[in-house]
Amino acid sequence: MEQVDILIIGAGMIGLAVARELSKEFEDVVLVEKEEIFGRHTSSRNSEVLHSGIYYPKGSLKARLCVNGVKKIYQFAKENNIPFRNCGKLIVANDEDELSILEELKSNGENNGVPNLQIINESECKILEQQIIAKYALKVPLTGIIDSHKLMQKLESNAEKNGAFIVYDMEVISIDTLADGYLVKFSNGEVFETNKIVNCAGLHSDKIAEMIGINIKHENLKLHWCKGEYYKSSKIKNIDHLIYPVPDPNGVFLGIHLTINLQGEVRFGPNAYYVDELNYKIDELYKPEFLKAINNYIKIDEDSLHLDDCGIRAKLQEEGGEFRDFYIKEESEKGFPNFINCIGIESPGLTCCLTIAEEVKKLIKI
Ligand SMILES: Cc1cc2nc3c(=O)[nH]c(=O)nc-3n(C[C@H](O)[C@H](O)[C@H](O)COP(=O)(O)OP(=O)(O)OC[C@H]3O[C@@H](n4cnc5c(N)ncnc54)[C@H](O)[C@@H]3O)c2cc1C
DSSP states (O other): OEEEEEEEEOOSHHHHHHHHHHHHHOSOEEEEOSSSSSOOSGGGSSOOEEOOSOSSOTTSHHHHHHHHHHHHHHHHHHHTTOOEEOOOEEEEEOSHHHHHHHHHHHHHHHHHTOOOOEEEEHHHHHHHOTTOOOSEEEEETTOEEEOHHHHHHHHHHHHHHTTOEEEOSOOEEEEEEETTEEEEEETTSOEEEEEEEEEOOGGGHHHHHHHHTOOTTTTTOOOEEEEEEEEEESSOOOOOSEEEOSOOTTSSOOOSEEEEOTTOOEEEEOOOEEESSOOOOOOGGGHHHHHHHHHTTSOOOGGGOEEEEEEEEEESSOTTOOOOOOEEEEEGGGTEEEEEEEEOOOTTTTTTHHHHHHHHHHHOOO
16 A cells, blocks of 8 residues: 555646645655546646636635736746747627626726726727727736646646656545545555545546545535537637637626637637536537627638537536635545645636645645
C-alpha cells in the first residue's frame, strides 16, 4: 500500500494548478487521474477565454477568484511563454432594454473591481469591429484568450519540478475514512493511504464527495451536467475582439458568443442544455438556434457555419434554478478533516485555476 500526504483527484486545469501550488510548500503531493493524459474533459472543451469578472455577484467566490485570477494568469502566461492575447471583448446590445442590461453589467463589474469598462455607441463599435451589428456595446478591455493546452502542460511540468507525482490511468473507485486519514482504492487494484484529499474531479466531483459519505442531495451538492456545442466559420475573418450578446437572463450561460483563437479563427458557442449522459457526440439539431443568435450581431448564412466541438459544464445550478457559486470547502464540519471539495467549477474555472489553487492551499490544515 502507498502512503501519501496529499492526494489530489483529477488532472484537469484545477487539479494541475492545485498540484503546482501545493507542491511549492508540501513534500508528498500526488495527483491521480483516471485518463491516460491530463485535460481530457472540460479543461480541453471550453472557449479558452480569460474572463474579467463582470458577471458574478459581488462577494461571490466566482467574482473574487476571477478578478484576481485573470491578472495572475496573464502574468503567469507572460513569465512562462504560454501563448495568450489580451484582445478585449464587446458585449453588444441592439435596443434600449439590452442597453439597460449593459449598464447593470458595467456597474456590477465596477463593484467587483473590473477596470476600464466603457459603454460605447454604434459608430464607436463600427470603428472597433466593422462587421458587427450593434447599437451599443460594453467594452471589456481585460478579457482575453489563452492556449489552454499549453497552460496545462506548464502547470503539469511546474508541479513535477516542485516534486509532485502525477499518475495517470488511476481511477478512484472508493474512499474510506480511517482514524486519521483516508483509504483510497483504485480500479486497477492499487490502494493508497493518505492524510489529505483534494477533490478536483470536475464532472464527477459530486460522486467523489459521495464516496466519502457526504449526502450530496441533502447538502445540495449534486451536479447538473449542461452541454454546450460550438460551430466554426472560416468565412468570417478579421475580427479583433470577442463578441458576446447580453447574457441569458436565467444566468445559465453567457449567450452564444463569437470567439477568436490565437490564429484568428472564428468559433461560435457554446449553447446550453442539460443532459444526463456524459456523451460528447454532436449533431446539427441546434443549428437554427445558433443561426438566429449569431445573426443578431453578425451576418452569416447556414452554409458558412460548421459543427465543431462540445463541452459539458459541471453545474451546481439546476435547470430553472438560481445562481450557484463555486463550492470550495474543507469538510471538517461534516466530519472529514482535510478533505477539500472543489465542486461546481464551471466557467470561469479556467480563468480562476491559479486563484482556486491558492484558495485550496489556505484550507489545508497542518
Ligand atoms: C463549454 C464550456 C466552455 C467554457 N468556457 C470557459 C471559458 O471560456 N473560460 C473559463 O474561464 N472557463 C470556461 N469553462 C470552464 C472551465 O473549462 C472549467 O471550469 C475547468 O476546465 C474545470 O476544470 P476541472 O479541472 O475542474 O475539470 P476537468 O477538466 O473535467 O478535470 C477533472 C478531471 O478529473 C478526472 N476524474 C474524474 N473522476 C475521477 C476519478 N474517479 N478518479 C480519477 N480521476 C477522475 C477526469 O478524468 C478529469 O480529467 C468552460 C466550460 C465549458 C464546459
